[in-house]
Amino acid sequence: MTWVTIGRLEDIPLRGARCVDTPEGRIAVFRTADNQVFAMEDSCPHKRGPLSQGIVHGTSVTCPLHNWVISLESGSAQGADVGQVRTMAVRNDNGALLLELTELRVAAE
Amino acid sequence: MTEKLVIIGNGMAPGRMLDELFEKAPGAYDVTIFNAEPRVNYDRIMLSPVLSGEKSYDDIIIHDEAWYERNGVTLLKGARVTEIDRESRTVTAADGRTASYDKLVIATGSSPIIIPVPGHQLPGVLAYRDLDDVERMLEIARNGGRAIVIGGGLLGLEAAYGLKRQGMEVTVIHLMPTIMERQLDPPAAYMLKKALGDRGIDIITKANTKAILGTDKVEGIELDDGRIIPGEMVVMAVGIRPNATLARAAGLTVNRGIVVDDGMATSDPNIYSLGECAEHRGVCYGLVAPLYESARALADRLAGGSAEYQGSVTNTKLKVTGINLFSAGDFAEAPDREEIVLRDAAAGVYKRLVLKDNRIVGTVLYGDTADGSWFFDLMKKGSDVSAMRDTLIFGQSFQGGAPLDPMAAVAALPDDAEICGCNGVCKGKITSTITAKGLTTLNEVRAHTKASASCGNCTGLVEQLMKLTLGDRYNPAAVTPMCDCTDLGHDDVRRLIIAKGLKTIPAVMQELEWKTSCGCAKCRPALNYYLVCDWPDEYADDYQSRFINERVHANIQKDGTYSVVPRMWGGVTSAAELRAIADVVDKFEVPMVKVTGGQRIDLLGIQKEDLPAVWADLGKAGFVSGQAYAKGLRTVKTCVGSDWCRFGTQDSTGLGIRLEKFMWGSWTPAKLKLAVSGCPRNCAEATCKDIGVICVDSGFEIHFAGAAGLEIKGTEVLGQVKTEDEALEYIVALTQMYREQGRYLERIYKWAKRVGLDEIRRQIMDDAEKRKGYFDRFVFSQKFAQVDPWSERVSGKDKHEFKPLVVTGFSEAAE
Numbered sequence: 036m037t038w039v040t041i042g043r044l045e046d047i048p049l050r051g052a053r054c055v056d057t058p059e060g061r062i063a064v065f066r067t068a069d070n071q072v073f074a075m076e077d078s079c080p081h082k083r084g085p086l087s088q089g090i091v092h093g094t095s096v097t098c099p100l101h102n103w104v105i106s107l108e109s110g111s112a113q114g115a116d117v118g119q120v121r122t123m124a125v126r127n128d129n130g131a132l133l134l135e136l137t138e139l140r141v142a143a144e
Numbered sequence: 145m146t147e148k149l150v151i152i153g154n155g156m157a158p159g160r161m162l163d164e165l166f167e168k169a170p171g172a173y174d175v176t177i178f179n180a181e182p183r184v185n186y187d188r189i190m191l192s193p194v195l196s197g198e199k200s201y202d203d204i205i206i207h208d209e210a211w212y213e214r215n216g217v218t219l220l221k222g223a224r225v226t227e228i229d230r231e232s233r234t235v236t237a238a239d240g241r242t243a244s245y246d247k248l249v250i251a252t253g254s255s256p257i258i259i260p261v262p263g264h265q266l267p268g269v270l271a272y273r274d275l276d277d278v279e280r281m282l283e284i285a286r287n288g289g290r291a292i293v294i295g296g297g298l299l300g301l302e303a304a305y306g307l308k309r310q311g312m313e314v315t316v317i318h319l320m321p322t323i324m325e326r327q328l329d330p331p332a333a334y335m336l337k338k339a340l341g342d343r344g345i346d347i348i349t350k351a352n353t354k355a356i357l358g359t360d361k362v363e364g365i366e367l368d369d370g371r372i373i374p375g376e377m378v379v380m381a382v383g384i385r386p387n388a389t390l391a392r393a394a395g396l397t398v399n400r401g402i403v404v405d406d407g408m409a410t411s412d413p414n415i416y417s418l419g420e421c422a423e424h425r426g427v428c429y430g431l432v433a434p435l436y437e438s439a440r441a442l443a444d445r446l447a448g449g450s451a452e453y454q455g456s457v458t459n460t461k462l463k464v465t466g467i468n469l470f471s472a473g474d475f476a477e478a479p480d481r482e483e484i485v486l487r488d489a490a491a492g493v494y495k496r497l498v499l500k501d502n503r504i505v506g507t508v509l510y511g512d513t514a515d516g517s518w519f520f521d522l523m524k525k526g527s528d529v530s531a532m533r534d535t536l537i538f539g540q541s542f543q544g545g546a547p548l549d550p551m552a553a554v555a556a557l558p559d560d561a562e563i564c565g566c567n568g569v570c571k572g573k574i575t576s577t578i579t580a581k582g583l584t585t586l587n588e589v590r591a592h593t594k595a596s597a598s599c600g601n602c603t604g605l606v607e608q609l610m611k612l613t614l615g616d617r618y619n620p621a622a623v624t625p626m627c628d629c630t631d632l633g634h635d636d637v638r639r640l641i642i643a644k645g646l647k648t649i650p651a652v653m654q655e656l657e658w659k660t661s662c663g664c665a666k667c668r669p670a671l672n673y674y675l676v677c678d679w680p681d682e683y684a685d686d687y688q689s690r691f692i693n694e695r696v697h698a699n700i701q702k703d704g705t706y707s708v709v710p711r712m713w714g715g716v717t718s719a720a721e722l723r724a725i726a727d728v729v730d731k732f733e734v735p736m737v738k739v740t741g742g743q744r745i746d747l748l749g750i751q752k753e754d755l756p757a758v759w760a761d762l763g764k765a766g767f768v769s770g771q772a773y774a775k776g777l778r779t780v781k782t783c784v785g786s787d788w789c790r791f792g793t794q795d796s797t798g799l800g801i802r803l804e805k806f807m808w809g810s811w812t813p814a815k816l817k818l819a820v821s822g823c824p825r826n827c828a829e830a831t832c833k834d835i836g837v838i839c840v841d842s843g844f845e846i847h848f849a850g851a852a853g854l855e856i857k858g859t860e861v862l863g864q865v866k867t868e869d870e871a872l873e874y875i876v877a878l879t880q881m882y883r884e885q886g887r888y889l890e891r892i893y894k895w896a897k898r899v900g901l902d903e904i905r906r907q908i909m910d911d912a913e914k915r916k917g918y919f920d921r922f923v924f925s926q927k928f929a930q931v932d933p934w935s936e937r938v939s940g941k942d943k944h945e946f947k948p949l950v951v952t953g954f955s956e957a958a959e
Contacts, residue, residue, distance in 0.1 A: 039952050041949055041950045041952065042949045042950055046944065046949055047944075047949070048687075048688055048944065049688065050662060050688040050689075051688050053944060053948065053949035054948040054949060055948060055949050055950050055951075055952060056948050056950075056951040056952070057952050061948075064949060068661065068662040069661075082702065083704075084704070085700075085704040088692040088695075088696075088700060088704075089665070089692070090664075090665040090668060090669070090688070090689065090690075090691065091688065092660070092662055092663055092664045092665060092668065093660055093661055093662060093664075095664075097664070097665030099691065099692040099693075099700055100700070100702065102665065104664075104665070134952075136952075
C-alpha cells in the first residue's frame with residue numbers, strides 16, 4: 036500500500052476529472068462540486084468507456100459512451116444497470132492529493 | 145322564439161355570465177357582442193404575468209374564436225358603441241354597425257384614472273389596463289432605462305415587478321405612508337416593501353407627483369418636494385373610474401357607476417349592467433370575484449330565474465412570483481376588536497387575524513398564505529371561533545389535533561368551502577365535476593370548472609382535490625419533466641430563464657427549486673445550451689456541463705480515441721488542403737481516413753493527447769473545426785450549381801459556402817445540417833435536411849424540417865424568395881427561432897411539428913419585424929460564438945483536458 040502524490044486539488048476542474056497513468060492502468064480522479072475527491076479505474080463496466088470523460092453530477096458520473104451512471108463513492112452502477120468499477124482511496128491533505136495504489140509495490144519489484 | 149341579447153363589452157364579467165347562461169339555458173338567446181377591443185375575451189388578471197414574461201397572450205385567452213362559433217355568438221370586434229336607443233331598442237357602433245335587442249347588458253368596464261399633472265399627455269405615459277398597454281410597456285422596456293410607476297397599490301406593484309423583470313430600473317411613487325394601504329396593515333406593508341426592495345424596486349412613499357417632465361417624450365418626473373427622478377416611462381396605476389358615459393347619455397340612472405338592483409337591472413328593466421361599470425348598493429367593484437358572483441346572478445335572471453346578488457366580501461392576492469400575500473376584510477384597530485398576531489422573522493412570516501365578537505373580520509397573511517382560504521371561509525360565514533381561539537392562528541391543520549398533512553386539511557374542508565377565489569368555485573363543485581365528467585388532468589378541471597383558471601394561486605389546492613377524488617388515477621406529471629431533478633418541462637424552464645433573468649446554472653437550479661444539488665447529465669447540458677442561447681454576451685459557457693465531444697471538440701469513439709473533422713466550406717477543397725490532411729495522417733499514423741456524408745473528411749482513431757498537435761498542423765493549412773461533434777451547425781452540403789452544371793439555375797455552391805461561413809459556430813438545440821441544390825434534380829439531397837434550399841430560375845425555395853436518420857421525412861416548404869440575400873436572411877431567422885424555442889436535443893422537424901408549420905411560416909415569411917428580430921439576435925450571438933475552438937486549444941486553452949494529471953509508478957518502480 037503506497038500513497039502516491041498525484042497533484043493538487045485545483046489541478047482538477049470542479050465537477051470534472053483528470054487521469055493518472057499507472058502501471059496497473061489508467062485511474063480517473065474526480066472532483067465534485069463540493070470538493071470531494073474520488074478515484075476509480077477509468078473504465079465503465081458496460082463497454083469499457085472512459086469514465087473520466089463523463090459529466091460529473093452530485094457524487095456520480097455518467098459514462099460518455101452509453102450513459103451508464105456510476106457512483107463515485109461505491110463504484111457501482113446506478114439505476115437498472117448492474118456493474119462494478121474498482122475504486123481506490125484518495126486523500127486530500129490541504130489541497131495535495133494522494134492516491135493509494137495497492138499494487139504499486141508489485142510493479143516496483 | 146329566441147330573444148335577442150346584445151352585450152356591450154367583451155371583458156371577463158360578460159364572458160363569465162355567458163358561460164353560466166349557456167349552461168343554464170342553452171339556445172335561449174341569439175347573442176351579439178360589441179367589442180371595442182380587436183380581440184377575443186382574455187383574462188385581465190393575468191396581464192401581470194404577461195408583462196413579467198411568465199405567461200404569453202395565448203395562455204390567457206378565456207374564450208377562443210371556436211368558443212364564439214360553437215355557441216353561435218356574433219362577436220363584432222373593434223365595434224365601439226356610441227348610442228343606445230331605448231325607444232327602438234337598438235344600439236349603434238361608431239362604424240355604423242347596429243343591432244336590435246330584447247335584453248341589453250352594458251358591460252363597458254372602467255377606465256384608468258390619469259392624474260392631470262403637467263406632462264400627462266406625453267408619449268411614454270401609460271395606464272395599466274389592457275393588452276395594448278402591456279405591449280407598449282414591453283416595447284419601451286426593450287431599450288432599458290427607468291420606469292416610474294405612480295401608485296403603490298396592487299396593480300402598480302405588479303406593474304413594477306413586471307417591468308423590473310423586463311430589465312428596467314423601477315421606482316414606485318406612492319402618496320400614502322405605506323403601500324397597498326387598503327389591503328395591508330403597516331407591518332405587512334413593511335415586509336412587502338422590503339421584499340420588493342430586495343428585488344431592486346425602489347419605493348418612495350409619502351410622495352406626490354408635481355409634473356411629468358419631457359418635451360416630446362417622457363424624460364422623468366418632479367415631486368412636490370423638488371426631487372427629480374429621470375425615467376423613460378411613467379405608468380399611472382392610481383385607480384379606475386367606471387365607464388358610465390353611454391348609460392348616462394341613454395338616460396339611465398348613474399351615480400359613480402351605472403346603478404343596478406339585486407337582479408343587476410338598471411333603471412330600464414330591459415337593460416342590465418355588469419362588471420366594473422356597475423354600481424350595486426353603492427359599491428363599484430374592481431376585483432374579479434365579486435364580478436363573477438354578480439355575473440352568476442345575472443345569468444340566472446336572464447334564464448328566467450330570480451337570483452339576487454347580495455354584494456361580496458373580497459380578498460386580495462398579489463401576483464408577484466416568490467411573494468405570498470393574502471388579505472381580506474377590515475383590519476383597522478378599534479376598541480371592540482382583538483387581534484392575534486404571529487411573527488416569524490427568520491421564515492419571513494407575518495400573520496394577523498382581527499376578531500370582533502369572536503368572529504374573524506380581517507386577515508392579513510404574509511409569507512405563508514396556505515390558510516388564507518380557510519380564514520376567508522370562516523370570515524364570510526361569520527363562524528364563531530372561540531372554541532379554537534388559542535390555536536386559530538396556526539391554521540386549519542392544528543384544529544382538533546388533525547395531522548399536519550395538507551391532504552387531510554383539504555379533505556376536511558366542507559363542500560361549500562371556496563377553493564378558487566377568482567372564479568368563485570367551491571370544493572363540492574370541483575369534486576362532483578371530476579367524478580361526473582371523468583376528468584383526469586388539471587387542464588380539464590380548469591376547462592370544466594374554471595377553478596384555478598385565472599390567477600392560478602389555488603392550483604395546489606385543486607391538485608390536492610384531484611388526488612383526493614381520483615387517487616392513483618391522477619397523474620400530475622402531464623408535462624414531461626426535463627429529468628428527475630425537476631418537475632418542470634423544457635418549455636417552462638426556457639420561459640422562466642428569460643422571465644426571471646436567470647443567467648447561471650446555479651441560479652436556475654436555486655430559483656426553479658431543483659431537487660438535486662448540481663443536476664445530472666441530462667439537465668446540465670440542456671441548461672448550458674439554454675443559457676448560451678439566451679444570454680450570449682453574459683453567460684460563461686460551462687464546459688463541465690457539456691458532453692465530452694463538445695468539451696474537447698472531437699468525437700469520442702468506442703475505444704476512447706477521437707475523430708477529427710475539419711471544415712470544408714460547402715464541401716469544396718483544394719490540393720493544399722488535401723496535402724495537409726495527408727501529412728497529418730502520416731505524422732500521427734491515423735488509422736482510418738473516411739469521406740463523410742456531409743462532404744468532408746474524417747480522421748479516426750486519434751489519441752486524446754495528440755488532438756492539440758493534430759489541430760495545430762491542420763490550422764497551419766487554414767482548417768478550422770468542422771464542429772462534427774456539436775449540437776450546432778454541422779455541414780452545408782452543396783452541388784456544383786450554375787458554375788459547372790448544365791442544369792444549374794443558381795450558384796448553389798456559393799450560397800452554401802456563404803451560409804456556412806455566416807452560421808458556423810452557432811449552438812442549436814440539436815445538430816443542424818443544411819444543403820443547397822442548384823436545381824430541382826436536387827443532387828445535394830436538400831429535401832431531407834434540417835434546412836434545405838432548392839434553387840430555381842426565379843429564386844430560392846427554402847425547405848425545412850426534413851429528417852434522414854432514425855426517422856425518414858421529406859422537408860416542408862417554408863416559402864420562396866427571390867435573392868440570395870433574402871435566402872440567407874430567412875434561413876438565419878428560421879434557425880434563430882428554432883434556437884430560441886427548441887427543446888434540447890429536439891431536432892428541427894420535431895420542433896416544427898410541435899409549434900406548427902403555419903406558425904413558423906407566419907413568423908418567418910410574413911412578419912418582417914419578427915424575422916428581423918430573429919436575424920439580429922442571431923447575428924449578435926455569433927459575435928461570441930464564432931471563435932475557432934481548435935486554434936484556442938492550440939494556444940493553450942483547457943490544457944488540462946489533454947494530458948494526464950500525472951504518470952506514476954514507472955520512475956518509482958526503477959528505484
